[in-house]
Amino acid sequence: MIHMTAKLSKNVRSNAITYGIVLVFYAVVQILLATGNLSSLMRGLLVPLCMYAILAVSLNLTVGILGELSLGHAGFMCVGAFASAFFSKYMAETGMPAGIRFVAAILIGALMAGIFGILIGIPVLRLKGDYLAIVTLAFGEIIKNVMNVLFIGKDSDGLHFSMNSAVDLHLKEGGTVIVNGPQGITGTPNQSTFTIGIILLLITLFIVLNLIQSRDGRAIMAIRDNRIAAESVGINITKYKLMAFSISAALAGVAGVLYAHNLSTLIAQPKNFGYNMSIMILVYVVLGGIGNIRGSMIAAVILTLLPELLRGLNDYRMLIYAIVLIVMMIVNWNPTCKAFREKYSFRNIKARMKTAKEVR
Amino acid sequence: MALLEVKDLSISFGGLRAVDDFNVSIEKGQLYGLIGPNGAGKTTIFNLLTGVYKPSKGKIELDGKNITGHSTIEISKAGIARTFQNIRLFDKLTVLDNVKVGLHNHNRYSTAAGIFRLPTFYRTEKRMNERAMELLKVFDLDGEADYLASNLPYGRQRKLEIARALATEPKLLLLDEPAAGMNPNETKELMDTIHFVRDRFDMTILLIEHDMKLVAGICEELSVLNFGKELAQGKTSDVLNDPEVIKAYLGE
Structure with a gap:
């Protein structure tokens, strides 16, 4: 009985540390901002930092908790970005209060990405390992490319769609093109701020951590550890795989909303929604620790800040970046390093001191 | 009426009839053993009972409810x-x-x-x-x-x-070679555990085992399988002394 409450409180404590790290980071940045110690370059990085952290946490739900390798995470981010930017642009003239509109845009971005997660998940989650990775990679690319040929316009008749050109929309006079193919969406209101980013990151952490530490999370991890055994105790494999995958996609959509509302022009390019992006998010997850939510968040922040902090070193910065990647990889995954960290972890040193005292 | 009633259960993989007209009837609270040489189809029967494979022929009834061809999840909920x-x-x-x-x-x-x-x-x-x-x-x-x-x-x-x-x-517990890889002491302890589970939870248990000491020690009835076919069935002591069984499985 004693250890049950101990276990629950252990989770609560671990979660509190995670939220605490985010809040302390927020406070430090606010102080730096107030005292004017942050370069404009760094100020420009604040929203992307939150975005990458959200992406890393959400992908860790698929890769670390569900145990399936997905390389299409940027695709879901793309869906969230375009759906929300479209909504914001469409509603911009209706006189809807900006705050409510932005909250609605976040929900729509998450919902659309979540729906795409389910639609893609149904056929794709039958696959395993490398095959799943390749198919998700392809889906990510398809979403990005479809966005590049999608034209949507609005006039007094309502909405018009085309996959050819803006002219094919046949808009009446006074109509506007909202999504303009390769030129994307321009004039999205810049509503993403660092504070909103931090709030969304906290909400993401809240959802993911509480999900993992509940009945559903246990079922998802059971599937990861042994699918056949999970099935034999009556766990609905399809349901829980889809649940994890679509929640992960919806949260990536939230990161997309943050991205779309941080820039005035939203264009689907290889560098923002291509597979490079998906791989980069995966790098955060792998370096931070597969299944380690807090670690992946920290890895995302460090690896985003690093190239900018090293800008002074110019030629060497990507070299240092690469070395840091390798060192982090070794420290996190090498068995000897793991044992070393275990031995000299704060908790174990404390425990040893306690037993030493008792012996005396 | 029996808790588990299996009639003419069969499955083929390509040309191989892995299980051929298997019949068994297990009463509530019974400790029932399933033995036979490697490849006889014992685990395949477990996989059929739990819905991993769909039988090509036959009927499985648990507590009077037909569960033939049901999914693994449904069968888990039904009580296996x-x-x-x-x-x-x-x-x-x-x-x-x-x-x-x-x-x-x-x-x-x-x-x-x-x-x-x-x-x-x-x-x-x-x-x-x-x-x-x-x-x-x-x-x-x-x-x-x-x-x-x-x-x-x-x-x-x-x-x-x-x-x-x-x-x-569950109503019925299937144990697939529970003593595999155990030393004699652990096996002895396992036998006690299985007995205890049966008594404490009022459980019906069907187990596959190669350890004849364990089988003779705890099973009340046995089915012997060879090449997917049932070789013998009945009280443990009778089955283990059956010349056919000795020839096919136990060795003379």
């Missing part, structure tokens, strides 16, 4: 639980969580209740913890509740697998 020949635990979950996964279908709350920590979450989790600890205590695993399942020694992993199976509140 199993363990595996090669242990299949949730390695990276704790011992306690392994059992709590077994409790999954009998203790429910919604996803939203889990995420937003509604009162049903705390209530249900508390009940699951208590129930899981009760089960672990039965198997003397309560002291290791916080260990990762993969860190348990082999014999205790087998016990945890049985505890997890019992957590699904």
